Amino acid sequence: MQQKNLVIVESPAKAKTIEKFLGKEYKVCSSYGHIRDIAKKGIGVDVENGFLPAYEIAPEKSKMVADLKRMAAEAECVWLASDEDREGEAIAWHLTEVLDLPIDQTKRIVFHEITKNAILEAIASPRRVDMNLVNAQQARRVLDRLVGFELSPVLWKKVKPALSAGRVQSVAVRLIVEREREIIDFKATEFYRVVARFVTADGKIFKAELDRKFDTKAEAVAFLESCVESDFNIVSVESKPAEKYPAPPFTTSTLQQEAGRKLSMSVSQTMSVAQKLYENGFITYMRTDSVNLSTQAMAAAKEEIISQFGAEYHSWRAYKTKSKGAQEAHEAIRPSYLNRPTIEGTTMENRLYELIWKRTVASQMAPAQIDKTIVTIQIGGHTERFVATGEQVKFDGFMKLYLESTEEDGENENAVLPSVTEGEVLDMKDMVATQKFTQQPYRYSEALLVKRLEELGIGRPSTYAPTITTIISRGYVLKQNKEGQKRSYDQITLAKGKLTEKTLSEVVGKEKGKLAPTDIGMLVNDYLESQFPQILDYGFTATVEKEFDSIADGKEQWTEMISDFYGPFHKTVENALENQIKQNSSVRQLGIDPVSGLPVSARIGRYGPMVQIGGENGDKARFASLKKEQLIATITLEEALSLFALPRTLGEYEGQEVSVGVGKFGPYVRYGSKFVSLGKMDDPYTVTIERAIELIDQKRQQDKSAKMPLKTFDGVDDLAIMTGIYGPYIQSGGKNYRIPKTKDPLAMTVEECRAIISKSKK
Numbered sequence: 001m002q003q004k005n006l007v008i009v010e011s012p013a014k015a016k017t018i019e020k021f022l023g024k025e026y027k028v029c030s031s032y033g034h035i036r037d038i039a040k041k042g043i044g045v046d047v048e049n050g051f052l053p054a055y056e057i058a059p060e061k062s063k064m065v066a067d068l069k070r071m072a073a074e075a076e077c078v079w080l081a082s083d084e085d086r087e088g089e090a091i092a093w094h095l096t097e098v099l100d101l102p103i104d105q106t107k108r109i110v111f112h113e114i115t116k117n118a119i120l121e122a123i124a125s126p127r128r129v130d131m132n133l134v135n136a137q138q139a140r141r142v143l144d145r146l147v148g149f150e151l152s153p154v155l156w157k158k159v160k161p162a163l164s165a166g167r168v169q170s171v172a173v174r175l176i177v178e179r180e181r182e183i184i185d186f187k188a189t190e191f192y193r194v195v196a197r198f199v200t201a202d203g204k205i206f207k208a209e210l211d212r213k214f215d216t217k218a219e220a221v222a223f224l225e226s227c228v229e230s231d232f233n234i235v236s237v238e239s240k241p242a243e244k245y246p247a248p249p250f251t252t253s254t255l256q257q258e259a260g261r262k263l264s265m266s267v268s269q270t271m272s273v274a275q276k277l278y279e280n281g282f283i284t285y286m287r288t289d290s291v292n293l294s295t296q297a298m299a300a301a302k303e304e305i306i307s308q309f310g311a312e313y314h315s316w317r318a319y320k321t322k323s324k325g326a327q328e329a330h331e332a333i334r335p336s337y338l339n340r341p342t343i344e345g346t347t348m349e350n351r352l353y354e355l356i357w358k359r360t361v362a363s364q365m366a367p368a369q370i371d372k373t374i375v376t377i378q379i380g381g382h383t384e385r386f387v388a389t390g391e392q393v394k395f396d397g398f399m400k401l402y403l404e405s406t407e408e409d410g411e412n413e414n415a416v417l418p419s420v421t422e423g424e425v426l427d428m429k430d431m432v433a434t435q436k437f438t439q440q441p442y443r444y445s446e447a448l449l450v451k452r453l454e455e456l457g458i459g460r461p462s463t464y465a466p467t468i469t470t471i472i473s474r475g476y477v478l479k480q481n482k483e484g485q486k487r488s489y490d491q492i493t494l495a496k497g498k499l500t501e502k503t504l505s506e507v508v509g510k511e512k513g514k515l516a517p518t519d520i521g522m523l524v525n526d527y528l529e530s531q532f533p534q535i536l537d538y539g540f541t542a543t544v545e546k547e548f549d550s551i552a553d554g555k556e557q558w559t560e561m562i563s564d565f566y567g568p569f570h571k572t573v574e575n576a577l578e579n580q581i582k583q584n585s586s587v588r589q590l591g592i593d594p595v596s597g598l599p600v601s602a603r604i605g606r607y608g609p610m611v612q613i614g615g616e617n618g619d620k621a622r623f624a625s626l627k628k629e630q631l632i633a634t635i636t637l638e639e640a641l642s643l644f645a646l647p648r649t650l651g652e653y654e655g656q657e658v659s660v661g662v663g664k665f666g667p668y669v670r671y672g673s674k675f676v677s678l679g680k681m682d683d684p685y686t687v688t689i690e691r692a693i694e695l696i697d698q699k700r701q702q703d704k705s706a707k708m709p710l711k712t713f714d715g716v717d718d719l720a721i722m723t724g725i726y727g728p729y730i731q732s733g734g735k736n737y738r739i740p741k742t743k744d745p746l747a748m749t750v751e752e753c754r755a756i757i758s759k760s761k762k
Contacts (some may be wrong), residue, residue, distance in 0.1 A: 009257055031082070036056055077280070080092040094383065108129045113285070152165055159727060177522050192483070194224070198429065227524050234424045239373045242370045246317075249363045255355075268466075288330060337399065372391055373417050389415055392417075416473055435491065437489075446479075456538045457546070478516050490502075589601050590640050609625070612646075646685070658689060676698075713753075718732055
C-alpha cells in the first residue's frame with residue numbers, strides 16, 4: 001500500500017514520539033543524524049572551484065539511505081522534520097540531495113517541542129529548506145576542514161607526528177594553557193585576617209571582621225595586644241531593603257553550567273540526557289541561545305505557582321536574549337508541560353528534568369525581599385573598624401523553590417544579625433587573627449570553560465560539548481581530580497585579656513573534574529600561537545562566528561567569506577612548511593641525581609613527556625615517563641627521581657618473581673616471562689603483590705576462555721567461532737577472520753562463515 005505521507009526526523013526516539021501524534025496517514029522514520037559528510041580522504045574541498053565540498057555517504061548508512069529513497073519515491077508527500085538549528089537545516093538539505101527530492105516542493109517543518117499542538121501547528125505551516133542556514137553550516141564545516149587539514153601536517157613536520165589542530169578547539173586549549181601558566185607563575189602571599197565575636201546587652205553573640213588585613217604575624221599580634229584595654233561601641237547601623245531576582249530560564253550554556261555545579265554532570269553528559277528528554281517530548285529543544293518563554297508557558301507557570309505557593313509568589317516576567325548573534329532565537333529550554341513537576345525516566349533524566357522545571361517556574365516567581373544590614377564598630381584608640389554584615393529574608397519569593405549555584409557556593413554567606421542600636425556598647429568575647437594565603441587562580445571546570453567561550457563569543461550551543469570532548473580525546477587537555485595537600489597555618493586568639501597561639505592545618509588545592517593542559521597541549525599551543533596568531537586570536541574566532549551568523553541571515557555569500565580567509569591562511573601555512581625551523585621541545589634541567597651524580601632533565605620524547613638521567617656526555621641515559629597529571633614545567637627533582645623507582649619487584653608467586661613497570665603500552669605486571677596490564681585504577685608505584693596476583697589469575701582465566709570455542713560445527717574440523725579481546729571471530733585453517741557487527745555469532749551457519757572467509761582480504 002502506498003504511504004501518503006513520509007516524515008523524516010533525526011532520531012528513532014523522536015520518530016516514535018511524533019508518530020503517536022500524527023495518525024495512520026503518516027509514516028515517521030529516522031535518518032539517524034547526518035546521512036553524509038565531507039569526504040574523509042584528502043582535503044574533501046575543491047579550493048580551485050568555489051570551495052565546494054565533496055560529500056560522501058557513510059558506508060554503514062548506505063542501506064538506510066536506500067530504504068529512505070524507496071519510501072520517499074513511494075510517498076505522495078515527504079516532510080523533512082530534522083532539528084530546528086543550522087545543523088538540522090543542513091541535514092534536511094542533504095536529504096533533498098540524496099533522496100532526489102525537489103527542494104522547492106519538499107515540505108520542511110520545525111518545532112521546538114515534541115507536543116501534539118507543536119507538531120500539528122508545524123504540519124499546518126510548512127516552509128522550504130532555508131539555504132541561508134544550510135550555507136552557514138556548510139561554511140563552518142568547510143572552514144574547519146581547511147584549518148584542520150592544512151595545519152595538522154605543519155604540526156607533524158615542525159612539532160611532533162600524529163598531532164592535529166582545529167579552529168575552535170585550539171582556542172579552547174589556549175584558554176586552559178593560559179590559566180595553567182597563571183597558576184605556575186602564582187606565588188602565594190600570606191596575610192592575617194582578624195575576626196571578633198561581640199556580645200550585645202541582651203546576650204546575643206555576632207561576628208564582625210576588621211576592615212584591614214595585616215601582612216605579617218608581628219603586625220597582627222601587635223594589633224591584638226593593643227586591643228586588650230579597648231572599648232567597643234557601635235557607630236552606625238545601616239539597614240537597606242533589597243530584592244533578589246530569579247535567574248532567567250535555561251539556555252544551552254547555562255544548563256551545562258548549572259548541571260555541572262548542582263548535579264556534577266559533564267557538558268557532553270548534560271547534552272546527551274537533555275537530548276533524550278527532548279526526544280521523549282518532556283522538554284523543548286536543548287540547543288538554544290534564547291531566554292524567552294512563550295506566552296502559553298508563562299501562563300502555565302502562573303497556574304502552577306498560584307496552586308503550589310499562592311498568588312503572592314507569582315510575578316509575570318518576560319526575559320530578553322542578550323547574547324549577540326543568537327542563532328536559535330526561539331525559546332529557552334523549558335518543560336513541555338509545566339504541570340508535570342516529575343517524569344518517568346532514568347535517575348539522571350529525572351534529576352535534569354527537575355532542575356529545568358524548577359528553573360523555569362522560579363523565573364516567573366516574585367523576587368525575594370531582603371533586609372541588608374551593615375553594623376560598624378569603633379575600637380577605642382584605633383582608626384580601624386570592625387564591620388558586620390547580615391541578611392534577613394523578609395519574603396522568600398522564588399528562593400522557596402530554587403536558587404542558582406555558583407562555583408564558590410557557601411563561602412560568602414551572610415549571617416542574620418541581632419537587633420542593635422547606634423551608640424550601643426559591646427563586650428568583646430574574643431578576637432582571632434588567622435593566617436591566610438592568597439588563592440591561586442581556579443582551573444576551568446567544563447562549565448566554566450563553556451561560560452568563558454560564550455563570553456568571548458566563540459562557538460555556539462551546538463559546538464560547546466564536541467569542542468570539550470575533542471580536546472580531551474586528543475590528549476591536549478586532561479580532566480583531573482586532585483587530592484589536595486595539607487598546609488599549616490597560625491591562629492592567635494585574644495580572650496579575657498590574654499593572647500594564645502596555636503598551629504592548625506587545612507587541605508588546599510583539592511579539585512574535582514578540573515581541566516588542565518598536558519605537555520603536548522602546551523607545546524602545540526605555543527607553536528600555533530607563535531606561528532599562527534590569527535587562528536588562536538579570541539577576537540578573530542568570535543568574528544568568524546559573526547560571519548556565520550551573517551551568512552545565516554542572507555547578508556553574506558559563504559564562498560566569499562571562505563575565500564577571504566583561505567588566501568592569506570594558505571600562504572602562512574606554505575611559509576611555515578618551507579621556512580620555519582622545527583619546533584624542538586625545550587629541555588628543562590631539574591638538578592643532579594644524588595646517587596649517580598648525573599644531571600636530571602625533563603622533555604618531550606618520542607612517546608611523550610619524560611625525565612632523563614645522564615646521556616649528555618656520552619654516558620648511557622636512563623628514561624622514565626611522566627605520570628598523566630605531571631607537567632614538564634612544574635615537575636620537581638624529587639618527583640622526577642621517584643619515577644625511576646620502576647621497574648620494582650613486588651615478591652614471588654608460584655616460584656616466579658613478580659615485578660611492576662611501565663612500557664610503551666602502559667603499566668604492567670611481569671610474572672616470569674609473561675606480562676599482564678594493570679587496571680585503570682592501579683598505580684604502578686603503589687600496587688601490592690596481592691593485587692598483582694589477582695590480575696595474573698584473571699588473565700589466566702581470560703586466556704583459558706579465549707582458547708575454548710564459542711561455537712563449533714558438526715563434521716567440520718577446521719572451522720570454529722572463537723572469542724578474543726576484540727570480540728567473536730572465525731578461526732579456519734590457522735587464520736582468523738572478522739565477523740561483521742550485523743551478524744549474531746551463535747546463529748551463524750557453515751555457509752555464512754565460508755562466505756565471510758572468501759570475501760575477506762588476505
